[in-house]
Each structure stands twice: as C-alpha cells, then as structure tokens.
Amino acid sequence: MADVQKYMFKFHEEIKLKRFEENKVLREKRDRILERLDRELTKLFAKLGIEVIKYETFDQGSYAMGTGTKPVGGHYDIDTGVCFKICKDDYPDPVLIKEWVLNALQGHTKWVEIRRPCVTVFYQQDGEPIYHVDLAIYSDKDCNPDGKMYLAKGKLSSAVEHRIWQESDPLALIDLIKNHFSNGDDNKQFRRIIRYLKRWKDVKFSSDGNAAPIGIGITVAAYYWFNPVKTYKPFENTYDYNDLEALRNFISTMLGNFKQVYSNGAIVERLEVKLPVSPSCDLFEKMTDKQMGEFKEKLETLLDAIEEAQLHVDPVDACSLLHEQFGDDFPIPSRQDTAQKSSRPIISSSASA
Numbered sequence: 001m002a003d004v005q006k007y008m009f010k011f012h013e014e015i016k017l018k019r020f021e022e023n024k025v026l027r028e029k030r031d032r033i034l035e036r037l038d039r040e041l042t043k044l045f046a047k048l049g050i051e052v053i054k055y056e057t058f059d060q061g062s063y064a065m066g067t068g069t070k071p072v073g074g075h076y077d078i079d080t081g082v083c084f085k086i087c088k089d090d091y092p093d094p095v096l097i098k099e100w101v102l103n104a105l106q107g108h109t110k111w112v113e114i115r116r117p118c119v120t121v122f123y124q125q126d127g128e129p130i131y132h133v134d135l136a137i138y139s140d141k142d143c144n145p146d147g148k149m150y151l152a153k154g155k156l157s158s159a160v161e162h163r164i165w166q167e168s169d170p171l172a173l174i175d176l177i178k179n180h181f182s183n184g185d186d187n188k189q190f191r192r193i194i195r196y197l198k199r200w201k202d203v204k205f206s207s208d209g210n211a212a213p214i215g216i217g218i219t220v221a222a223y224y225w226f227n228p229v230k231t232y233k234p235f236e237n238t239y240d241y242n243d244l245e246a247l248r249n250f251i252s253t254m255l256g257n258f259k260q261v262y263s264n265g266a267i268v269e270r271l272e273v274k275l276p277v278s279p280s281c282d283l284f285e286k287m288t289d290k291q292m293g294e295f296k297e298k299l300e301t302l303l304d305a306i307e308e309a310q311l312h313v314d315p316v317d318a319c320s321l322l323h324e325q326f327g328d329d330f331p332i333p334s335r336q337d338t339a340q341k342s343s344r345p346i347i348s349s350s351a352s353a
C-alpha cells in the first residue's frame with residue numbers, strides 16, 4: 001500500500017482557506033462593510049425618528065468553524081451574523097429589519113440585495129462576482145421572552161407567510177464543530193477530511209441551484225460520522241494520522257446512512273443530515289430525488305477510487321487516481337521523487353468492487 005499521507009497534507013495546504021485573522025483581503029472586505037453599516041444605520045435611525053437600535057456582529061460559517069476551502073472558481077463568500085437587540089414580537093415582519101441593512105449598504109457596491117436567509121453584498125470585477133458577503137440578520141436571544149435567537153427570513157417579494165423569524169443558534173453550531181474532539185490533532189484531521197470532501201464536491205458538481213450537496217451538510221455529516229484514524233508510535237509517544245483511510249471510512253459510513261423513503265410516488269434513497277442545533281432541519285432537503293441519486297453515485301465512485309488507490313504500492317499511481325477525483329490541486333509526484341520501480345499490480349474485479 002502506497003503511503004500518500006504527505007500528498008494529502010500538500011493537498012490540504014493548497015485548498016485550505018485561512019481564517020479571517022490570517023486573510024487580510026477578506027478581513028478588509030468584511031470590515032469595510034461593517035463600518036459602513038454602523039455609520040449608515042445611525043443616519044437611517046435618525047431619519048426614521050427612532051432611537052438607535054444596538055446590534056452585535058460575529059463571524060459565522062466555514063471561516064468561523066475552520067472548515068473553509070478556496071473556491072475553485074475564485075468566488076469567495078464571507079458569512080457574518082448581525083444580531084439586533086430587538087424582540088422579534090415587536091417586529092412581526094422580519095424583512096423590515098433586513099431593509100434597514102439593505103438601505104444602509106446600498107451604494108457600497110453596485111450590487112446589494114435581500115435574499116431569503118440574508119442580505120448579500122457582491123463585489124464584482126469586469127461584471128463578474130469575485131466576492132460576496134452574506135449578512136444574516138438575527139433577533140437577540142436576550143431580548144426574546146423565550147431566551148432564543150431568531151433568524152430573519154424572507155425577501156422583498158415574499159408573501160406574508162414566507163416572512164418569518166426562524167429559531168436559530170449559529171454560535172452553538174460553531175462551538176460544536178470547532179471543539180468536536182478534545183484532542184487537537186484529532187480536530188485537525190476532522191477539519192482536513194471536511195475540506196477534502198468539500199473540494200471534491202466543488203470539482204464534481206455544478207454550482208447551479210441545489211445540484212451540489214451544501215458545504216454545511218458535509219460538515220455536519222462529518223460531525224456525526226467521522227472518526228479519527230491514527231497509529232500510535234510508542235517509542236516516540238506520537239501518532240501517525242492516515243487521512244485517506246479516515247476519508248474512506250467516513251464516505252463508507254455516509255453511504256451506509258442512505259435510507260429508502262417514499263417520495264413523489266416512488267421508493268428512492270436519500271441521505272438525511274439534521275442540523276444538531278435549532279432549527280434541526282435536514283440540510284439536504286432541498287436536493288431533488290434525482291440530485292440525491294447523483295450524489296450517492298458520485299460518492300460510490302469516490303469510494304471505489306480511494307479503495308483502488310489504497311491497493312497501489314506506487315504513490316504516483318495512487319495519487320493519479322485521487323487527482324481525478326479531487327482536481328488539479330491534488331499533487332502527483334514524479335517517479336524519480338518516489339523512487340518507485342514496481343509495476344502496477346493486477347487488481348481483480350472482486351478486489352475493486
């Protein structure tokens with residue numbers, strides 16, 4: 001079996017998206033928006049003749065959880081929470097609060113819009129988006145009688161029944177993911193596995209609509225089903241981590257959790273991954289049955305490729321198979337570098353099945 005761990009590490013370094021504090025460009029984009037928001041909201045409240053409403057901001061999404069990957073197409077997204085010190089019962093139409101944010105940010109770039117879960121600010125170059133910042137708008141839990149935090153959902157065009165405050169707990173989710181394992185090195189492997197599969201998703205799926213499994217769905221699936229794979233070295237009192245085997249185990253477990261369900265008049269297989277905090281929704285529910293079937297087929301193809309790669313003794317052959325699945329950022333060493341002279345082994349159909 002070829003040892004490809006160092007190539008997995010190299011791949012991870014290529015695709016890893018640094019946190020805000022390490023990424024000056026993205027941090028500056030976010031900070032400029034928040035500075036504009038603070039300045040213009042103060043003016044807006046004065047114009048409306050209402051007392052200034054306080055709010056707090058926080059990082060959320062893959063940046064905050066440490067699971068971000070560099071986008072294949074170069075379109076970076078940044079997730080920020082804006083939590084207003086308001087009781088949701090005082091503002092039955094949550095889109096009103098989103099309009100405050102929209103009006104405060106209009107003109108910051110050429111394209112700012114209210115989307116159902118957030119307010120989005122797009123940065124463009126030659127007419128194409130290169131960054132966008134999603135501002136999720138919340139009602140603070142300390143202001144609500146039930147002590148819960150709520151997300152403002154709805155668009156300007158939404159009917160009344162689709163303008164809702166949805167119970168949400170993004171900070172609890174961040175804490176669960178960031179501190180999933182008490183062992184720091186186990187947590188590092190956990191985040192690497194998530195990033196590998198998120199990059200595979202970006203390479204193998206269209207970004208249109210709901211064709212691709214969403215990144216948070218992969219992250220939460222790993223929260224439920226990933227287990228570290230490592231070998232203890234007693235003389236050195238350290239561990240060697242095996243990312244490829246850990247990834248194989250995780251994918252195999254995911255596939256084992258597809259269940260037959262009755263949908264649209266037929267029996268189909270679907271994977272349900274529920275958010276471990278409010279609102280506890282199925283993160284893959286928006287995928288159609290056909291999209292879910294394609295997801296399963298591609299996972300099976302990936303699993304086959306990993307298992308075939310594990311049979312090779314030459315890292316070049318093993319990495320070539322992985323390169324096909326994970327894209328151009330997965331390195332293929334030269335034969336001179338690996339000093340492998342052995343020929344490709346004969347693999348029986350039963351071994352690769």
